[in-house]
Amino acid sequence: MTDETAAQRTSRRISRRGLLAGGLGLLAAAGGAGGWALDRYVVDHVEVSGASGMVATNVVAAQADTGGTATASGYTSDTATISIETVSTGTGSDRVTYFVADVQVSDATIVRSAFAGDRFGENIIANPSEIAASVDAVLAINGDYYGFRDTGIVIRNGVKFRDAGARQGLAFYADGSVRLYDETATSADELIAAGVWNTLSFGPGLVEDGRVLSGIDQVEVDTNFGNHSVQGNQPRTGVGLIGTNHLLFIVVDGRSTGYSRGVTMPEFAQIFADRGAQVAYNLDGGGSSAMVFRGGLVNNPLGKGQERGTSDILYVAG
Template sequence: MPATTSRVSRRTALGGGIAAIFGTAGAASGWALNRYVIDHVEVTNASAQTSDTVEATQAATNGTSTGTTYTSDTATITITTVATGSGTDTVTYYVADITVSDATIVRSAFANDEFGSNIVANTSVIANQAGAVLAINGDYYGFRETGIEIRNGVIYRDKGAREGLAFFADGSMRLYDETATSAAKLLADGVWQTLSFGPGIVSGGRVVSGIESVEVDTNFGNHSIQGQQPRTGVGYIDTNHLLFVAVDGRSSGYSRGVTMTEFAQIFTGLGAQVAYNLDGGGSTTMVFNGALVNNPLGRGQERGTSDILYIAG
């Protein structure tokens, strides 16, 4: 494990709350800087970490892209744009229907290839560095200190706190209670990736009840994820058959965003048996073949995040 290093980074989403805290004097200001602004690197060169239990399969590099369809020896991806409603009730979202030949084609990457807190980069930048053909923003693990984080078969954090999502090497995907297990147990059971944000919004092909009142954590500025919001999520249809969905929002006349229940209904309408909510709002981003697919906040401008979920290409 490398020594911890620090450097300053910024994320616009924290602007108001951080400014208020920085306005106080003494220890409180120093604590806020240390916790929410200064990078704390725990693992460098993260992509070089290897799993002792799951062997990654390299994706073919001979994929071809035609319009919104990508086909290679290891993955088929079709991206569809959907617009519903009209005027201020318009909702615009993007669906990536993904089939992979092997579950290890579904991967994760960190900003700057480093694991730690407050380390951010745009989704497109992380995707480019990882060689991703398709990517969405992840769970923004770097904004919190809890959760179980297994990425590409490697354990990075084991502090169960909420409902998590597990991708298994057999091509299945399940919701689980982080507080009822451990990262080591999950890895032994064949887990390839975990994400820790939530909540789970579809289970057994049905919309999960009570999702309109869930709080993902107790960090300031991130207590509630309710209302009509831009959203990013991942769904599971069948073995090695996934959905990435990005819903734009907060842009009158273009896309108002969706409630958590509406988001879940998008997934069930697409045939998802399981679906999970990821970091949304201004973070909501989908990148395909190096280009931004969606229109974040109606401005076409990405916001830094700590990690992505991607399809290797």
Template sequence: MDRRRHPLRTTLIAAGLTVVLAAGGGAVWAADRFLIPHVEIADVSTYEAENTTTTVEEDSTVGTVDGTTYSDGETTVTVTEVVTGSGDDTVTAYVADVVLGDATALRSAFANDQFGENIIDLTSSIAADNDAVFAINGDYYGFRDDGIVIRNGVVYRDDGAREGLVFYTDGSVAVYDETSTTADELLAEGAWNTVSFGPAIVEDGQVVDGIEDVEVDTNFGNHSIQGEQPRTIVGVTSENHLVFVVVDGRDEGYSRGMTLTEAADMLIGLGATTAYNLDGGGSSTMYFDGEVVNQPSNGGERGTSDILYIAW
């Protein structure tokens, strides 16, 4: 497996900053904000061990790819390629149907086992470092300095800014308004993991109105999430039953990507009553059983700050 760093997003932002540097102004601020790693916690594994109040149930995993099953425990992961349309209208997606033996089997990990801004690594590398059998890219928390970040039952950031998704230890999952609560309140209610990106595209089994007009961020370097794009989406069908979808895109004849409404319709078709959009575009990556199963739109993986995963 290629374990080299591939910080393409940083490279692209750096190219954009060249013009700013030439003009002076906020160049130093921009480089500090979007390029230079800022490590707030250097050893996340130790930090979580010292701060968690949640008992993690021992669990093992069953893996299935396109109908072939191999088993060694309670949690099941079934990954299927789904191709629709033809010609330039072709859409290629990868669907992971996940039944958790215990809600804490779904975990999060940060690039380089560090928490902070602009710290990135490949989804596959973060997954391998954490013995993951299955992983997707997360919300790219490190590209912003706000949002509520609770991972593996530990609070990392408490600065509500947008619509978030919370996974609870009882197996339930909910869309919530970050600005109307706090990380400590969520933790007291049993929060296990939160993600902060969005928007929610399915609620109560229905497509959410207005999703084609939502902007997640307005900060420098952020691009619109609208239009036909590569996508990473998490859907909820019932307690401890999740579907993760990665849609490839920007490749005519292989996969054009999906609009948010198309993605919502797909998730409803998969049985999801709730679905939430995660970081997409070149970040959209699904890893299973030691390899990346989709084709990221950059021609290879793009570095990200975090993953959601299931370990053996």
């Protein structure tokens, strides 16, 4: 693989969101407004390099077990058991295709996060499979695309990277539990002191206490430029908890007639609830939705089989 030039990287970021495809070109011609938009949504803003390798020193993380046994639909090792199921429902224009990874781990700290390019900051992206390969992930899904915004609490692998609470978040604890929480009612330091290992900041929360949450079909995740709503039939990525150290990673394909229409937010939540999730949370979706297993792309984003760059992944070490 050849290195990208700066111009190629910029072009790829512009195509990262449909909102950037034409709008920023017009803004650039307008002068000051264009400069702001390009700086905010396209130009790299690196805050921390070597970020993915940072792991909290007060938590003993399990070492990756490279002796696991893998098949096309699963993986078993001393530290993780993963089974992957493909589900198709409906026919014709109402067909929905999604992928369920049932994950059980012996130590919650092998469920980790990694950043694109091993750097934390805004507008830094890479394909999920590339990020997964960089950390030898067994299984990975796209994360919350934290780099598209400058708010939210970002704790990854026990380390604080951002403390700017703005929305409902999801917290993974080192004891194997997972909880929804209000970012605006706490701080990153308080969460770490309480045993939080990772946070995700996108949403909305889908399931709590085993029940689908009401009003999730009305939520706007962001009000920033070009990302106003996550409603309607969409490709989706989410994560849920069945019980201690027992997780569900689910990716729904969409925007592809005859293959998968995508799902509404309540439909997505019901998939988790039907599989016994006590807690579930929506992550970045659309063309970003991706599941990677043993280096290969499991799903078919937008029916085109092509990944789209994102800021981060949630993954399972071996």
